[in-house]
Amino acid sequence: MRPVRHLSPRYIWSRILWKAYHRRFPFAPYLNPQITQTLDRLIGSNSQGLETGSGSSTIWFAERCGHLTSIEHDAIWAKRVTDWLTERGLSEKVAVTLCERSPEGTPPSYVDTIMNLPESSLDFILIDGKKRDSCALAALPRIKPGGIIIVDDVHRYIARTKPSHAPFARDMPNGNASSK
Secondary structure (H helix, E strand, C coil): CCCCCCCCHHHHHHHHHHHHHHHHCCCCCCCCHHHHHHHHHHCCCCCEEEEECCCHHHHHHHCCCCEEEEEECCHHHHHHHHHHHHHCCCHHHEEEEECCCCCCCCCCCHHHHHHCCCCCCEEEEEECCCCHHHHHHHHHHHEEEEEEEEECCHHHCCCECCCCCCCCCCECCCCCHHHC
């Protein structure tokens, strides 16, 4: 059964505001609006970025940066995102990299794709796909000094030593998500 202890009036009000925000800005990243506003100020037309997990954020980043590498494991979703980019004239600014599962069913090679990027080459990185903990570690050497890394929903992937009331938060006995 899904935990419900987080369903406070404050949480419900925040979710309503979040839904309204994304209705108004459909291609905004699915991040806290304040973080999105900060990113909007930090990302410039010459910025180089990486995101793991393509989606609406791909469009939003492409509208602001010089170049974006977007890693996706789902071929149908990657095609949809590529179509959105083409419709908006942004496809030249984005390299959508598909990391498909092998016939044996091994996990997508998000980490391998990140490891192939040059060190200190990225101004921003959004980790929002498979194996977030491993991707974040692989991304560290790729960020430029002063760059920013965002790991979305980090509490679901990286184990905490202190208890959390966040839904689906991982604790130390369960370990990091990629280690399971």
